[in-house]
Every structure is written in C-alpha cells, then in structure tokens.
Amino acid sequence: VARVALDAMGGDRAPLETVLGAAAAAERGYDVILVGDRSILAPMVVDHESYLPIVHASEVIGMHEDAVRAIREKPDASVSVAARLVRDGIVSAFVSAGSTGAALATAAITIGRLDGVDRPAIATMLPTPDSPTVLIDSGANPDCRPEYFPQFALMGAVIAEVHFGLEQPRVGLLNIGEEKGKGRELEKAAYELLEATPVNFIGNVEGRDLSSDAVDVLVTDGFTGNVVLKTTEGTAQFVAQMALDAMATMSLEDQKRVLPVLSGLRARLDYETFGGAHLVGSRGVVVIAHGASSSVAIANAIALAADGADRDLVNRLADRVA
Amino acid sequence: VARVALDAMGGDRAPLETVLGAAAAAERGYDVILVGDRSILAPMVVDHESYLPIVHASEVIGMHEDAVRAIREKPDASVSVAARLVRDGIVSAFVSAGSTGAALATAAITIGRLDGVDRPAIATMLPTPDSPTVLIDSGANPDCRPEYFPQFALMGAVIAEVHFGLEQPRVGLLNIGEEKGKGRELEKAAYELLEATPVNFIGNVEGRDLSSDAVDVLVTDGFTGNVVLKTTEGTAQFVAQMALDAMATMSLEDQKRVLPVLSGLRARLDYETFGGAHLVGSRGVVVIAHGASSSVAIANAIALAADGADRDLVNRLADRVA
Numbered sequence: 001v002a003r004v005a006l007d008a009m010g011g012d013r014a015p016l017e018t019v020l021g022a023a024a025a026a027e028r029g030y031d032v033i034l035v036g037d038r039s040i041l042a043p044m045v046v047d048h049e050s051y052l053p054i055v056h057a058s059e060v061i062g063m064h065e066d067a068v069r070a071i072r073e074k075p076d077a078s079v080s081v082a083a084r085l086v087r088d089g090i091v092s093a094f095v096s097a098g099s100t101g102a103a104l105a106t107a108a109i110t111i112g113r114l115d116g117v118d119r120p121a122i123a124t125m126l127p128t129p130d131s132p133t134v135l136i137d138s139g140a141n142p143d144c145r146p147e148y149f150p151q152f153a154l155m156g157a158v159i160a161e162v163h164f165g166l167e168q169p170r171v172g173l174l175n176i177g178e179e180k181g182k183g184r185e186l187e188k189a190a191y192e193l194l195e196a197t198p199v200n201f202i203g204n205v206e207g208r209d210l211s212s213d214a215v216d217v218l219v220t221d222g223f224t225g226n227v228v229l230k231t232t233e234g235t236a237q238f239v240a241q242m243a244l245d246a247m248a249t250m251s252l253e254d255q256k257r258v259l260p261v262l263s264g265l266r267a268r269l270d271y272e273t274f275g276g277a278h279l280v281g282s283r284g285v286v287v288i289a290h291g292a293s294s295s296v297a298i299a300n301a302i303a304l305a306a307d308g309a310d311r312d313l314v315n316r317l318a319d320r321v322a
Numbered sequence: 323v324a325r326v327a328l329d330a331m332g333g334d335r336a337p338l339e340t341v342l343g344a345a346a347a348a349e350r351g352y353d354v355i356l357v358g359d360r361s362i363l364a365p366m367v368v369d370h371e372s373y374l375p376i377v378h379a380s381e382v383i384g385m386h387e388d389a390v391r392a393i394r395e396k397p398d399a400s401v402s403v404a405a406r407l408v409r410d411g412i413v414s415a416f417v418s419a420g421s422t423g424a425a426l427a428t429a430a431i432t433i434g435r436l437d438g439v440d441r442p443a444i445a446t447m448l449p450t451p452d453s454p455t456v457l458i459d460s461g462a463n464p465d466c467r468p469e470y471f472p473q474f475a476l477m478g479a480v481i482a483e484v485h486f487g488l489e490q491p492r493v494g495l496l497n498i499g500e501e502k503g504k505g506r507e508l509e510k511a512a513y514e515l516l517e518a519t520p521v522n523f524i525g526n527v528e529g530r531d532l533s534s535d536a537v538d539v540l541v542t543d544g545f546t547g548n549v550v551l552k553t554t555e556g557t558a559q560f561v562a563q564m565a566l567d568a569m570a571t572m573s574l575e576d577q578k579r580v581l582p583v584l585s586g587l588r589a590r591l592d593y594e595t596f597g598g599a600h601l602v603g604s605r606g607v608v609v610i611a612h613g614a615s616s617s618v619a620i621a622n623a624i625a626l627a628a629d630g631a632d633r634d635l636v637n638r639l640a641d642r643v644a
Contacts, residue, residue: 064501128560129560129563129564139498142498142505142506143506143507174549175549176461176464176544176545176548176549176552179386183464183545184464184465184545185465187464187545206549206552207548207549207550207551207552207553207554207555207556208552208553208555208556208559209556210553210556210557211556211557211559211560212556212560220549222498223498223505223506223509223546224545224546224549226498226529227496227497227498227528227529227542227546227549227550228529228549228550228553229529230498230528230529230530231529231530231532231550231553231554231557232553232557233529233530234529234530234531234532234533234534235532235533235553235554235557235558235561236557236561237530237533238450238451238533238534239557239558239561239562240561241451242451243565246583246584247583249583250579250580250583254576254579254580257572257576257579258572258576258580261568261569261571261572262568
C-alpha cells in the first residue's frame with residue numbers, strides 16, 4: 001500500500017483528532033507518517049498500539065494567515081514538509097486539514113502542475129442516493145476562465161473512474177437552466193468547449209441535481225463550487241436539526257425506536273465518509289480534508305489518498321490531460 | 323386589500339393548480355383576477371364558490387421559449403396582459419409561475435424600473451430555524467457588476483423590514499470565506515461598496531449560513547443565487563427521501579407514531595410556504611412563483627404579493643434606492 005504523509009498540525013481539531021485519525025487508519029492497514037512538532041506529537045503516539053513514524057516540522061500555518069505569504073515565510077511549516085516528502089518520493093501522497101490556501105500554495109510551489117493543466121482544482125465527492133457525484137472545482141480557483149472547464153471535466157471524469165469504477169462517467173456543467181445558451185458568459189463559452197472535449201458531456205445540470213443520480217461529474221468554477229458545497233452542508237445540518245427538534249417532542253419510548261433508524265440515515269448522509277477531496281492537476285496525490293475534521297474524517301481522508309496513489313491516479317490524470 | 327392579477331396560464335401545472343390556488347387565496351380573503359384564455363378558464367371557475375374574475379389573454383409563453391423574443395412576438399401573452407394591469411393601476415401586483423425570463427422581460431418593458439435601480443433582482447425567502455433569510459439576487463442577473471450589490475443590499479433590507487418586521491436587518495455578502503479580501507474580483511469590489519452603503523453590513527457569509535440565523539439578507543449575483551437556491555431544494559429533498567427510506571424499515575406501528583412528527587417537520591421546511599419571490603426594483607409588485615407550483619404555493623404567492631402591495635413595498639423601495 002502507498003505511504004501517506006499527514007499534516008498532523010493542520011485543522012481546527014489538530015493535533016488530537018489528526019493523530020487519532022492516523023492511528024485509526026494505521027489500524028485499518030494504511031501506512032501513515034505524521035508530520036509536525038515532534039515534542040507535541042511524540043507523547044501522543046506512545047498511547048497508540050500502531051506504529052506511527054514522525055517527521056519533524058517546527059512551524060505551523062494558522063487557518064487565518066495569508067496562505068501564500070505564510071508558505072514563503074515558514075519553510076519548515078508542517079504542510080510544506082509533507083509536500084516535500086511527496087516531491088522527494090518518500091511518500092505517495094499527503095493529507096492536510098489545515099488552511100486550504102496553504103495546501104494549494106505549497107502543492108503548486110513544491111510539487112508543481114501536470115503538463116496540460118492550467119489550474120489544479122479540488123474534486124469533492126458529494127453523497128447521492130446511488131454513486132457519489134464529483135464536484136470540480138470546489139474551491140481552488142474562484143475566478144475561472146472558460147478554458148479551464150475542459151480540464152476540470154477530464155480530471156473529474158478520471159476521479160469518477162478511479163474511485164467509483166465508472167466507465168464513461170456523465171459530465172454536466174452546473175448552470176441555471178438546462179438549455180444550451182443559459183448562464184453567464186462563462187458558462188456559454190465553457191459549454192462550447194465542453195462539447196469538443198473527449199468526455200461524456202450531457203449538457204447543463206442545475207443545482208437541484210447536486211444530490212441526485214442524474215450526473216457523475218459536475219463542472220463549475222471554484223467560487224460557485226465552494227458556495228454550493230457549503231450550502232449542501234448547511235442545508236443537511238438544518239434539516240437534521242429540525243428532525244432532532246421534532247423527535248424531542250416524542251415519548252422516550254418512541255425516541256428509542258427511532259434512534260437506530262436515524263443513526264443509519266446519518267451514516268448515509270455523512271460528509272465524513274470521504275473525509276477529504278483530491279487536489280487534481282498536481283504532480284502528486286494531495287488530499288484536502290475539512291478544517292473541522294474528526295478522527296473518522298482524517299482516517300477516511302488518508303484512505304482516499306492511499307487508494308488514489310495505489311490506483312495510479314496521477315499518471316492516469318497526466319495521460320488524460322496531456 | 324390589494325387586488326392581484328394571476329397569470330393563470332403560467333407554470334408546469336397550469337391552469338389547474340393556478341386556478342385552484344387563486345380559489346384558495348380568494349377564500350382566505352384575497353382579491354384575485356385570473357389572466358388567461360377565457361374559454362379554458364371560465365369552465366374551471368364555475369366549480370368554485372368564490373368569485374374569480376377573468377381578464378382574457380389569447381396567448382401563452384412556454385417555459386422553454388426565448389423569453390425576450392416571445393414577449394415581443396406575443397403581445398397578448400397572459401403574463402404581459404397581467405403586467406399591463408399593474409402598469410395601468412387596475413391591480414396592485416401580478417404573480418406568475420410561468421417562464422421567469424418572460425416575467426422579467428415583460429416587467430422591464432411594460433412596468434419599468436425604479437429610479438436608482440440598474441437591475442431589478444429576485445428576492446427569495448429561505449426557511450431557517452428562526453426568521454427567514456432573504457436571498458438577493460436569486461436569478462434575474464447571471465452576470466453582475468459590483469455596483470449592483472449595494473442596490474441589492476438596500477432592496478433586500480426593505481423586503482426583510484416589510485415582510486418580517488426586522489429593524490436594521492443584518493446584510494451579508496455570500497462568499498467563500500469570512501475574512502475581507504476573500505472571493506472573486508467581483509466580491510472584493512462589492513465588499514468595499516457595501517461597507518459604504520447605509521445598511522447593517524456584517525461582512526462575508528458562507529454557504530453554510532444560508533439556512534442559519536446568522537444573517538437576514540444575503541447578497542450575491544443572480545447566477546450564484548440561483549444555483550444555491552436550487553441546491554438547498556435538492557439537498558432538502560434528498561435528506562427527506564433518505565428519511566422516508568429509513569422509516570420504511572420500521573414496523574407499521576412505529577411508522578404511525580413517527581408520521582405526525584415528520585409532517586410537522588415538512589411544514590417547517592416547506593418551500594411552498596412563501597410560494598414565490600419578489601422581483602424588486604420594478605415600478606410595481608411582481609411575484610415570481612416556482613414553475614412547479616402547487617395550488618398551495620400559488621395561494622401563498624398571491625398572499626405575498628398582496629401583503630407587499632398593502633405594505634407599500636414599491637414606495638418604500640423607491641425611497642431607499644433613490
């Protein structure tokens with residue numbers, strides 16, 4: 001199995017949840033290296049049965065720092081040390097739940113882009129009733145040019161093939177109407193380019209299909225992608241909270257009957273299932289985890305990274321976009 | 323009470339659901355005029371106890387026609403006849419569940435814009451645990467310039483004041499991070515302009531706060547607004563479907579206990595509650611209803627339009643943006 005470096009200092013709940021997540025992944029057979037301050041991490045690792053090697057990094061980048069400047073000014077930041085382990089071939093992938101901007105910046109500077117890729121993009125997997133939908137770009141590039149969309153489409157299709165075993169995944173353009181000619185100037189131009197791209201392009205898809213099985217890969221700019229991603233999270237939480245409030249009005253006996261059903265539901269909806277999102281277009285496997293990641297999410301992000309590396313994700317992407 | 327014209331021919335489920343909705347609104351004391359083909363509508367109205375006058379319109383604009391061209395080529399379209407009733411002061415408002423583009427076009431051509439408004443915008447009300455959130459623009463202007471955002475903010479605040487009785491509603495800019503300086507060039511420029519606008523601007527707000535009580539008015543461009551609106555619908559439906567699937571595994575006895583609780587939940591989440599969205603910036607009250615509107619949604623859209631007219635919405639908007 002591929003070896004994965006985890007930025008153990010990145011994330012709102014680091015390092016406790018990151019270390020617990022790494023331990024959980026190691027227990028599932030994954031090969032994980034912790035990257036971070038050894039004086040903090042070493043005492044935490046002693047408690048775990050699985051062996052978790054530590055690569056020391058003396059600095060940390062906070063969630064609210066200017067990412068590009070921080071990457072320059074803190075060469076020994078945990079996320080940058082993790083990226084260098086990928087660049088140098090010591091590990092096959094790195095995972096970070098820290099500042100997304102910092103992970104993007106260090107991936108660009110340290111690891112570099114694949115030939116044929118103008119902008120690496122974040123490919124997030126959204127739960128749907130059937131096979132998950134890949135949303136790309138979900139946050140790396142707020143301002144996009146139409147020329148990026150065919151690249152996003154090709155890379156998103158590779159993710160759907162590699163992780164969900166789909167052949168000819170259906171690629172849709174996120175838009176405000178189904179007919180050709182809808183949307184901004186950006187979508188109108190992107191539509192033309194996507195028609196000429198060697199993917200299974202099914203045309204425009206609307207926001208309500210984000211959680212449906214109507215499409216396998218949804219292409220959009222990084223601003224729209226990030227907003228809709230957080231919107232689905234907020235809406236799902238809102239509905240779940242309403243359901244809990246409603247349940248609280250039931251008798252204790254009835255609540256006991258409903259609880260197992262709700263727990264099953266939670267697992268199906270859980271955004272922790274994938275734990276992270278691939279940054280595609282980089283010359284290495286990079287997985288960006290949610291800032292609020294629990295140990296469960298971290299373990300699943302490590303699994304996603306290792307599976308991507310084991311399935312030769314980067315070479316398959318390189319072949320497709322070249 | 324204000325008199326409202328209903329485009330009885332507009333919508334996926336017209337004219338049956340529109341007529342039923344008008345009848346329901348009339349029974350609640352609203353004053354409604356049906357606009358559409360008399361030969362179709364007259365036999366349907368006979369069945370209802372409430373008196374529903376009909377203004378004849380010989381043409382209909384379909385959901386997939388080119389809206390601007392259709393408005394020009396079909397002067398007797400039901401939506402245009404309804405708009406002329408507003409322009410001529412015969413009614414105080416019009417409601418349409420037909421093509422949004424056609425309603426926007428006829429409002430612009432027939433009724434015109436308020437002074438100080440570059441672009442009329444759609445202000446949609448989203449359910450949240452507490453007071454609803456106004457999302458503006460939710461679809462009228464896919465491509466926006468930063469200068470439109472202060473106008474959206476002022477108009478959205480008036481909607482929150484008029485319909486929810488809020489004083490100094492909190493206005494947020496929909497963005498991909500909370501810090502100033504986040505987002506596209508569009509958001510960076512709009513942020514500066516919003517800081518100088520006489521509204522209670524609280525800064526950037528993320529997609530996950532769309533369903534929260536953190537903000538009262540959410541300002542964004544019409545592309546992003548439309549996509550997130552449909553995303554919340556899709557996600558809520560998805561979660562509801564998952565819940566139903568989970569419930570189906572319970573015993574019939576248990577299902578009977580849970581059903582009343584779920585029904586209450588449905589009412590709180592229901593996007594039919596408001597039935598429609600104000601087109602603000604027009605020189606008249608215009609309410610755009612969901613294309614798939616049921617009679618319940620139509621009745622609530624009529625109520626929204628009448629309440630807006632009764633509360634002097636257009637003059638209050640005119641004073642604010644002048």
